[in-house]
Amino acid sequence: GQNIDQPTEMTATEGAIVQINCTYQTSGFNGLFWYQQHAGEAPTFLSYNVLDGLEEKGRFSSFLSRSKGYSYLLLKELQMKDSASYLCAVRDLKLSFGAGTTVTVRA
Amino acid sequence: SAVISQKPSRDICQRGTSLTIQCQVDSQVTMMFWYRQQPGQSLTLIATANQGSEATYESGFVIDKFPISRPNLTFSTLTVSNMSPEDSSIYLCSVEPASGDYNEQFFGPGTRLTVL
Numbered sequence: 001g002q003n004i005d006q007p008t009e010m011t012a013t014e015g016a017i018v019q020i021n022c023t024y025q026t027s028g029f030n031g032l033f034w035y036q037q038h039a040g041e042a043p044t045f046l047s048y049n050v051l052d053g054l055e056e057k058g059r060f061s062s063f064l065s066r067s068k069g070y071s072y073l074l075l076k077e078l079q080m081k082d083s084a085s086y087l088c089a090v091r092d093l094k095l096s097f098g099a100g101t102t103v104t105v106r107a
Numbered sequence: 108s109a110v111i112s113q114k115p116s117r118d119i120c121q122r123g124t125s126l127t128i129q130c131q132v133d134s135q136v137t138m139m140f141w142y143r144q145q146p147g148q149s150l151t152l153i154a155t156a157n158q159g160s161e162a163t164y165e166s167g168f169v170i171d172k173f174p175i176s177r178p179n180l181t182f183s184t185l186t187v188s189n190m191s192p193e194d195s196s197i198y199l200c201s202v203e204p205a206s207g208d209y210n211e212q213f214f215g216p217g218t219r220l221t222v223l
Contacts, residue, residue, distance in 0.1 A: 030210075031210065033211070033212075041216070041217075042199060042214040042215060042216050042217050043150070043199075043214050044214075045211050045212075045213070048211065087149060087150070091210070094140075094152060094155070095140075095152070095201075095212055096152070097149045097150045097151075098149060099148065099149045100148075100149045
C-alpha cells in the first residue's frame with residue numbers, strides 16, 4: 001500500500017520562503033509529483049522528481065531523497081496567488097496523493 | 108499537454124438517482140482515470156478507464172456503484188449510481204498522454220456533485 005504524509009497547513013508572509021515536506025512509504029516507486037490546487041479548481045502540475053536531488057523551476061524547487069522516502073517543495077518569493085493546497089503524489093503503478101498542505105500567504 | 112473538459116460542471120441530485128459524468132480530451136491518450144475528492148480532502152483514485160475493456164477499480168469501489176465506459180481514446184464516462192448524500196464530492200477525470208515528458212497526469216476541471 002501507499003502512505004504519504006505532509007503537513008496539513010502552513011502560513012507564511014508575502015516575499016518569504018516556505019518548504020513543504022512530504023514523506024512516503026510505497027511498495028514501488030516511479031516518480032514523485034507536486035501539484036498545486038486552488039480552491040474550487042483542478043490540480044495543476046508543478047514538478048516531477050525521479051532521481052535524487054533538486055529540480056528548480058523558477059520560484060519553485062523540488063527535492064527528492066529516495067533512500068529516505070522524502071521530498072520537499074520549496075516556494076520562494078511568495079506571492080498572494082501562491083495561497084493554495086499543495087499535493088504530494090507518488091507513482092508506482094498508479095498515482096497516489098497525500099492529503100495536501102494548505103498554504104496561506106499573508107500580506 | 109492535454110485539454111480536458113467535463114460535463115456537467117456541477118449538479119444537485121436526489122437520493123437514489125444516478126448521474127453520468129462525461130470526460131472529453133482533445134487528443135488521444137493512453138491512460139484515463141477517475142478520481143473523487145471529498146470536501147477538504149485529497150484525491151482518491153476510483154478506477155482506471157480501459158479502452159475496449161472493463162475498468163480497473165481500486166479497493167472500496169465497485170462497478171455496480173461506479174460503472175465506467177471508455178469507447179475510444181478520447182472519451183470516458185463515469186456513472187454514480189443509486190446516489191446517497193455520502194456521494195457528494197468532486198469527481199475528476201485525469202489523463203496521461205502517450206507522449207508526456209514525465210508520464211504526467213493532467214486533470215479535468217471536475218464535476219461538483221451534491222446529493223440531497
